[in-house]
Amino acid sequence: MNSDNFSGEKFRFGMLLSDTRYRATSLQVITFIIFVAVFFWLVDNTVKNLALMGKDVSFSFLGMRAGYDINQRLISYTNDSTHARAALVGILNTLLVALVGCIIATVVGVFVGILRLSRNWIIAKLMSVYIEGFRNVPVLLWIVMIFALLTELTPAPKAFKGENPEASMLFFESVAVTNRGTYLPMPIMGEGAYWLVVALCLSLIIIIFLVRYSRGLKEKTGKGLPTFWISACVLVIPFLLLYFALGKPITFSYPYLKGFNFKDGIHLRNSFLALTFALAVYTSAFIGEIVRSGILAISKGQTEAASALGLRPNRIMSLIILPQALRVIVPPMISQYLNLTKNSSLAIAVGYMDVRGTLGGITLNQTGRELESMLLLMGFYLSVSLLISSVINYFNRSFQIVGR
Amino acid sequence: MSNIAFVRKKEIAPSPPPITEVGIIGWIKQNLFSGWWNSFLTLFCLYFLFMLAAEFFPWAWGGHWHTKSLRECLDLDPNVACFSVLTARWKQLLFGLYPAEEYWRPTLTFFLLILSIIPILFPRFIRFFWFSLIYPGLALWLLWGGSFWSVAIVYIGMSLGVASYFMLNQRLIKSSPMALLLALFLTVIFFLFISDGMADLLGDLVPLSLPFVESLKFGGFTLSLIVGVTGIVASFPIGILLALGRQSKNLPLVKMICVGFIEFIRGVPLITLLFVASVLLNYFLPPGTNFDIVLRVIIMVTLFSAAYMAEVIRGGLAGVTIGQHEASASLGLTYWQSQRLIIMPQALKISIPGIVNTFIGLFKDTTLVSIISLRDPVGLASTIRADAKWNGIYWELYIAIGLMFFIFCFGMSKYSQYLEKKLKTDN
Numbered sequence: 001m002n003s004d005n006f007s008g009e010k011f012r013f014g015m016l017l018s019d020t021r022y023r024a025t026s027l028q029v030i031t032f033i034i035f036v037a038v039f040f041w042l043v044d045n046t047v048k049n050l051a052l053m054g055k056d057v058s059f060s061f062l063g064m065r066a067g068y069d070i071n072q073r074l075i076s077y078t079n080d081s082t083h084a085r086a087a088l089v090g091i092l093n094t095l096l097v098a099l100v101g102c103i104i105a106t107v108v109g110v111f112v113g114i115l116r117l118s119r120n121w122i123i124a125k126l127m128s129v130y131i132e133g134f135r136n137v138p139v140l141l142w143i144v145m146i147f148a149l150l151t152e153l154t155p156a157p158k159a160f161k162g163e164n165p166e167a168s169m170l171f172f173e174s175v176a177v178t179n180r181g182t183y184l185p186m187p188i189m190g191e192g193a194y195w196l197v198v199a200l201c202l203s204l205i206i207i208i209f210l211v212r213y214s215r216g217l218k219e220k221t222g223k224g225l226p227t228f229w230i231s232a233c234v235l236v237i238p239f240l241l242l243y244f245a246l247g248k249p250i251t252f253s254y255p256y257l258k259g260f261n262f263k264d265g266i267h268l269r270n271s272f273l274a275l276t277f278a279l280a281v282y283t284s285a286f287i288g289e290i291v292r293s294g295i296l297a298i299s300k301g302q303t304e305a306a307s308a309l310g311l312r313p314n315r316i317m318s319l320i321i322l323p324q325a326l327r328v329i330v331p332p333m334i335s336q337y338l339n340l341t342k343n344s345s346l347a348i349a350v351g352y353m354d355v356r357g358t359l360g361g362i363t364l365n366q367t368g369r370e371l372e373s374m375l376l377l378m379g380f381y382l383s384v385s386l387l388i389s390s391v392i393n394y395f396n397r398s399f400q401i402v403g404r
Numbered sequence: 405m406s407n408i409a410f411v412r413k414k415e416i417a418p419s420p421p422p423i424t425e426v427g428i429i430g431w432i433k434q435n436l437f438s439g440w441w442n443s444f445l446t447l448f449c450l451y452f453l454f455m456l457a458a459e460f461f462p463w464a465w466g467g468h469w470h471t472k473s474l475r476e477c478l479d480l481d482p483n484v485a486c487f488s489v490l491t492a493r494w495k496q497l498l499f500g501l502y503p504a505e506e507y508w509r510p511t512l513t514f515f516l517l518i519l520s521i522i523p524i525l526f527p528r529f530i531r532f533f534w535f536s537l538i539y540p541g542l543a544l545w546l547l548w549g550g551s552f553w554s555v556a557i558v559y560i561g562m563s564l565g566v567a568s569y570f571m572l573n574q575r576l577i578k579s580s581p582m583a584l585l586l587a588l589f590l591t592v593i594f595f596l597f598i599s600d601g602m603a604d605l606l607g608d609l610v611p612l613s614l615p616f617v618e619s620l621k622f623g624g625f626t627l628s629l630i631v632g633v634t635g636i637v638a639s640f641p642i643g644i645l646l647a648l649g650r651q652s653k654n655l656p657l658v659k660m661i662c663v664g665f666i667e668f669i670r671g672v673p674l675i676t677l678l679f680v681a682s683v684l685l686n687y688f689l690p691p692g693t694n695f696d697i698v699l700r701v702i703i704m705v706t707l708f709s710a711a712y713m714a715e716v717i718r719g720g721l722a723g724v725t726i727g728q729h730e731a732s733a734s735l736g737l738t739y740w741q742s743q744r745l746i747i748m749p750q751a752l753k754i755s756i757p758g759i760v761n762t763f764i765g766l767f768k769d770t771t772l773v774s775i776i777s778l779r780d781p782v783g784l785a786s787t788i789r790a791d792a793k794w795n796g797i798y799w800e801l802y803i804a805i806g807l808m809f810f811i812f813c814f815g816m817s818k819y820s821q822y823l824e825k826k827l828k829t830d831n
Contacts (some may be wrong), residue, residue: 024654024655031661045689048690049688052691119434120438120442121435122436122449123444125450135764136768136814137767138782140772140774141802141809145806148798148802174788241454259508305454327819342672342674346772346775349774356673356675374676374679375678378671379671381671384666384671385672386453386667
């Protein structure tokens with residue numbers, strides 16, 4: 001034991017803490033003991049508590065009949081379905097809000113971030129107000145406020161009634177905004193509509209090859225093809241030809257008033273709209289800041305060097321600034337997407353049935369399986385977040401600046 | 405070459421720049437009307453702002469402040485604001501269900517809070533730092549009430565512990581870890597056996613106590629501030645420790661635990677953690693334990709933001725070059741000395757924006773407690789809107805609440821910018 005002890009000092013017990021040779025190991029042993037002790041203490045308490053309440057740990061409740069309705073669903077579900085199905089409906093609802101919210105937030109955020117750098121003073125100031133205003137007020141307040149506005153400011157369906165209605169539908173009688181939600185026309189896929197989808201996919205593939213060919217041509221000869229116009233033609237013309245050849249297979253079912261409510265069409269509930277919209281604008285403020293700082297992070301020398309090479313301003317932006325800025329922008333932007341997904345659990349405030357509302361709400365209360373439901377719920381959110389952070393890591397690895 | 409008729413000997417004074425290029429006009433031309441597109445945008449924005457102002461100012465200026473209900477407001481004039489809801493309910497929005505005759509206590513606590521953060525915010529007043537140290541206990545006593553000595557005894561015990569450490573270290577024992585252990589032991593003995601009796605005795609001698617207020621009565625901005633400020637103060641040191649743990653190279657086990665904790669907390673929404681606090685915590689504690697809901701929420705919020713704080717500080721630590729570590733090691737500093745004197749000051753300076761953003765996020769997240777039915781301002785807004793008298797009110801209430809949060813959060817972010825500028829060394 002003392003073979004590596006050059007000073008010939010005898011081993012003392014106190015050296016476990018004071019000698020750097022042993023300290024790391026002894027500290028880890030102590031940590032391990034404390035960790036294991038706390039862990040067993042918690043497990044022991046849980047077992048005792050469960051025994052006291054006469055409960056066991058079992059996930060069989062997932063297979064039982066749920067017995068409650070969910071008003072917003074993407075897949076078929078009745079109250080005879082199982083709790084597992086209800087959880088799945090909730091998960092899909094969460095993902096729906098997250099997806100739509102992320103798209104809106106990105107579009108608005110990029111727009112706001114670029115405009116904040118505008119040379120127009122008043123626009124830049126307005127965008128700062130937008131960003132600071134949305135960032136500094138809790139998202140929950142935005143959600144309940146937008147929900148309140150949607151229900152209080154919009155007319156009731158009965159206002160659309162009668163010869164001289166107080167309210168009228170928008171966009172050629174196709175969209176109805178009411179205090180029970182917004183009704184949109186729903187496309188109905190008739191016979192042969194799938195050929196249209198196939199045609200669209202084929203056009204897209206052709207466009208991809210076209211863009212590649214044009215890029216290759218440009219690198220060889222210096223002149224490319226007018227890709228945009230050709231792609232537009234490739235996309236639209238076959239689709240229209242086929243559409244009429246097949247006898248207009250896609251029709252729309254328009255919402256119409258029946259009794260005191262609207263029928264048919266897509267019904268977007270106010271809870272969904274408020275949640276999505278609030279999360280989107282709240283996150284867009286953060287994305288705006290990210291975009292702005294990403295663009296500012298590219299040194300001015302890059303712009304000057306590019307213009308010295310003779311590039312025009314929009315080419316400088318698309319070829320020099322944006323590719324470099326994206327490297328700075330994308331990772332924090334993805335983590336904003338993650339934040340949006342996690343914030344969507346605030347759905348409970350407006351009664352939107354996301355996974356926290358079904359699995360972590362009604363299912364939990366009905367079955368009394370707090371432990372199991374919360375474990376599943378946390379597992380869901382954890383796996384989403386691990387997935388997203390692995391995307392970030394992948395991005396960072398593949399787009400790192402090589403060398404230096 | 406004598407056909408030159410005239411040679412100017414003196415330089416002409418430079419003519420002033422055209423009036424369209426300098427001064428206010430030049431600024432307007434450059435920043436607002438530099439092209440037809442910019443001019444259009446400017447005019448559009450001005451029109452938009454004008455419309456907004458034309459809607460807002462008559463609405464807010466003529467607002468009613470002293471009606472009994474929303475109906476009364478609408479009967480008087482439906483086109484103006486009905487601020488009476490704030491007149492009627494501002495006490496709730498600020499204090500929740502706190503007993504009315506005790507309102508001075510949260511108010512006093514709030515002003516003392518401002519006093520106690522001044523020494524931390526502005527180094528000029530650092531000599532008053534002792535007040536920041538005694539403030540937490542004082543606030544605890546003022547807000548919850550009870551005997552003054554039950555809080556003071558904690559301070560007494562801790563001072564005795566520190567004093568005994570120095571006594572032991574200087575007079576009796578050479579080894580400082582031994583002195584620390586012994587001092588800890590003495591302190592524990594004090595709290596286990598002596599403190600209760602001593603508090604009772606002091607309470608009998610100098611009866612100084614406030615009526616007790618239970619946690620469920622707390623609400624409004626008082627609750628937001630209690631949860632927010634406590635969370636901020638507590639999450640900072642925990643975050644530093646977690647970051648150091650995650651950074652450590654020779655303690656893989658500690659690192660693993662820290663990484664696991666941070667990633668777990670960051671992976672789940674705060675709401676689920678709050679639900680764990682309100683529903684599930686009883687499973688994990690010995691049967692029959694039941695502790696204060698506000699305390700549980702504070703613990704969860706603290707852990708939550710500590711994980712985020714750890715990531716922010718880790719970013720700062722990564723920004724400190726390896727040379728700094730080596731230089732401090734070659735000066736013979738121990739790990740904690742070099743962290744305290746060399747590494748942390750630089751790392752924290754780099755991560756100021758991130759830290760303040762985490763604080764702001766935490767303060768905003770305090771509104772989430774309304775979902776586990778505590779009465780924070782957002783929860784109270786729903787309660788007020790459910791009241792028959794104010795059913796259907798929205799702008800006035802939400803603007804007021806939003807403004808309160810905005811002031812606090814915006815103030816924090818402005819302070820962080822000031823701090824960044826002040827600490828900037830630019831090398």
